[in-house]
Amino acid sequence: MTEQKSYVRVAAVQAEACYFDLQGAVAKTCRFIEEAGQKKCDLIAFPEVWIPQYPGWIWQRPIDFEMVQEYMKNSLRRDSPEMDKIRAAAAKNKVVVCLGYSENDNHSLYLSQSLIGKDGKIKMHRRKIKPTHVERTIYGDGSGASLLNVALEPDVGKIGALSCWEHSQPLLRYHTYSQGEEIHVAAWPPMNYFKSFPEGSALWSQCREGAHNLSTTHAIEGNCFVVLASSFYTKEGIDRMQLGDGKLYHIGGGGCSRIIAPDGRTITEDLGEEEEGLVIADCDMSEIMKVKAMLDVHGHYSRPDLLWLGVDHREKEQVRSENKDQLTRP
Numbered sequence: 001m002t003e004q005k006s007y008v009r010v011a012a013v014q015a016e017a018c019y020f021d022l023q024g025a026v027a028k029t030c031r032f033i034e035e036a037g038q039k040k041c042d043l044i045a046f047p048e049v050w051i052p053q054y055p056g057w058i059w060q061r062p063i064d065f066e067m068v069q070e071y072m073k074n075s076l077r078r079d080s081p082e083m084d085k086i087r088a089a090a091a092k093n094k095v096v097v098c099l100g101y102s103e104n105d106n107h108s109l110y111l112s113q114s115l116i117g118k119d120g121k122i123k124m125h126r127r128k129i130k131p132t133h134v135e136r137t138i139y140g141d142g143s144g145a146s147l148l149n150v151a152l153e154p155d156v157g158k159i160g161a162l163s164c165w166e167h168s169q170p171l172l173r174y175h176t177y178s179q180g181e182e183i184h185v186a187a188w189p190p191m192n193y194f195k196s197f198p199e200g201s202a203l204w205s206q207c208r209e210g211a212h213n214l215s216t217t218h219a220i221e222g223n224c225f226v227v228l229a230s231s232f233y234t235k236e237g238i239d240r241m242q243l244g245d246g247k248l249y250h251i252g253g254g255g256c257s258r259i260i261a262p263d264g265r266t267i268t269e270d271l272g273e274e275e276e277g278l279v280i281a282d283c284d285m286s287e288i289m290k291v292k293a294m295l296d297v298h299g300h301y302s303r304p305d306l307l308w309l310g311v312d313h314r315e316k317e318q319v320r321s322e323n324k325d326q327l328t329r330p
Contacts, residue, residue: 003155004155004156004157004285005042005154005155005285006237006285006286006288007158007248007282007283007284007285008042008043008156008157008225008235008282008283008285009039009041009042009043009181009241009281009282009283010041010042010043010044010045010131010183010225010227010259010280010281010283011036011039011041011042011043011044011045011227011278011279011280012227012228012229012257012258012259012268012278012279012280013032013044013045013046013047013050013229013231013257013278014042014047014229014230014231014232014255014256014257014271014275014276014277015028015032015047015055015133015231015232015276015277015279016050016051016232016233016234016236016237016274017047017052017053017054017231017237017256018051018053019052019097019158019236019237019240019241020052020053020070020071020073020074020240021052021055021074022051022052022073022074022075022076022082022271023082023155025050025051025052025053025074025076026051026082026085026086028084029046029050029051029089029099030086030089032044032046032260033086033089033090033093033095033097034074034089034092035131035278036093036095036278037092037093037095038093039278039280041095041278041280042095042096042118042155042156043095043096043097043098043156043159043183043227044095044096044097044098044278045185045187045227045228045229046097046098046100046101046187047187047188047189047229047230047231048100048111048163048187048188048189048230048231049100049101049111049163049189050099050100050101050187050229050231051074051075051099051100051101052071052074052075052076052101052102053078053231053237054157054189054190055067055068055071055102055138055241056190056233056237056241056243056246056248056249056250057159057241057242057243057246057249058075058135058138059134059195059246059247059248059249060243060246060247060248060250061242062134062137063279065184066100066120067241067242068138068225068293070238071102071138072104072107072109074311075101075102075103075104075109076103076104077103077104077105078103078105078112078114078122078125078296080143083114084126085117086099087120087121087122090116090117090118090120090312091118091119091120094118094231095118096115096116096117096118096153096156096159096302097115097116097271098113098114098115098116098159098185098227099113099115100112100113100163100187100229102139102242103112104252104307108140109138109139109140110127110139110140110142111128111131111135111139111163112125112126112127112128113126113144113149113161113163113185113187114124114126114129115153115159115161115185117151117153118153118156120252123151123152123203123310124148124150124151124159124161124204125145126142126147126148126149126161126325127140127141127142127143128141128142128146128164129141129142129143129146129147129166129169129172130165130166130169132165134271142151143314143315143316144312144313144314144315144316145311145313145314147172147175147311148179148313149161149162149176149179149253150179150180150181151174151321156183157182157183157285158179158180158181158182158183159181159182159183159184159185160176160181160183160184160185160224161184161185161186161187161292162176162185162186162187162218163187163188163304164187164188164189164211165214165215167186167214167217167218168214169215169216170203171309172219172220173221173222174297174298175309175311176222177221177222177223177224177297177298178298178309181222181224182224182225182285182288183224183227183283184218184219184222184224184225184226184227185226185227185229186214186215186218186226186227186228186229187229187230188211188215188228188229188230188256189230189231189254190230190231190232190233190249190253190254190255191206191207191208191210191211191230191254191256192207192208192251192253192254192273193207193208193209194207194208194209194210196251196253199202201247201321202247202248203234206248208243208254208256209258210226211230212228212258212266215228215258215260216225216260216264216266218231218310219261219262219263219264219268220261220262220263220264220291220295221297222262222297223262223288223295223296224262224288225259225260225261225262225281225283225287225288225290225319226259226260227259228256228257228258228259228260229257230254230256230257231254231255232252232253232254232273232274233249233251233252233254233257234274235252235272238250238251238252239250243262252274253273253274254273255271255272255274255275256270256273256274257270257279258270258279259279259280259281259283261283261287261292262287262290263287263290263291267281268280268281290325304313
């Protein structure tokens with residue numbers, strides 16, 4: 001078995017996505033993977049639905065048949081030539097890739113994350129278990145297998161992932177910690193400063209400050225490094241998605257990528273809200289042991305005799321036999 005590195009170099013993407021352009025998005029994804037490889041990164045994390053960008057229009061127009069059809073056409077299939085290109089880039093550059101994307105499964109959409117190993121194989125795949133608020137107008141729910149969201153990558157460690165406001169779900173976070181997560185990918189959409197919105201028009205928790213707060217909490221509770229990746233909008237995106245008169249995602253910016261240590265410290269410098277690049281940190285994996293000695297909510301600081309979590313990992317198929325004695329016929 002390959003021994004884990006003492007230091008693991010991780011990168012969080014902060015960039016403008018390619019609106020309604022699957023091929024362009026795949027090409028840009030591969031360029032970032034190549035850059036991460038050149039910079040000797042072990043892991044690169046992409047934002048929530050990086051391909052083909054977060055659908056900001058749903059917060060003002062839950063029904064827009066023309067736009068959702070275009071979005072669907074440019075969403076990524078897990079088993080596709082486009083995904084094969086991304087997997088090949090991961091293998092060529094020897095970089096673990098945590099990819100956030102709108103997954104097209106027979107024209108049903110899911111808010112998905114796939115963890116691709118340095119060998120180019122998908123080690124973990126999950127879907128957001130409950131899309132947030134109006135996200136449910138276009139995305140379906142993940143099922144039991146999406147709870148198995150942590151995978152071991154040799155010489156890097158146990159890597160897990162959640163999307164956006166999944167970080168507000170205590171039971172989901174706790175189950176993630178229980179899998180021994182050491183590096184966590186927190187995938188977020190564009191998140192503007194609270195002060196950017198008129199008073200009373202947005203929740204603090206919906207903004208950049210809330211995203212950083214929830215991601216920091218995950219680092220502290222989970223005793224893990226958090227790689228927070230986010231995209232942003234420019235005027236091009238606002239115009240392309242017709243966001244100008246909305247209450248959310250109607251202003252530019254929103255990039256908020258950073259990397260957080262297991263004790264809650266931010267260990268990188270923030271980029272500008274509309275500044276593209278990789279936010280990179282060298283993670284000293286021994287810090288995990290240091291914080292666990294003080295606090296381990298799934299270990300010595302738990303009370304399973306008093307409080308415990310029940311989980312159903314089964315994937316619920318749309319068509320299945322409930323009769324266990326029934327023979328499956330071809």
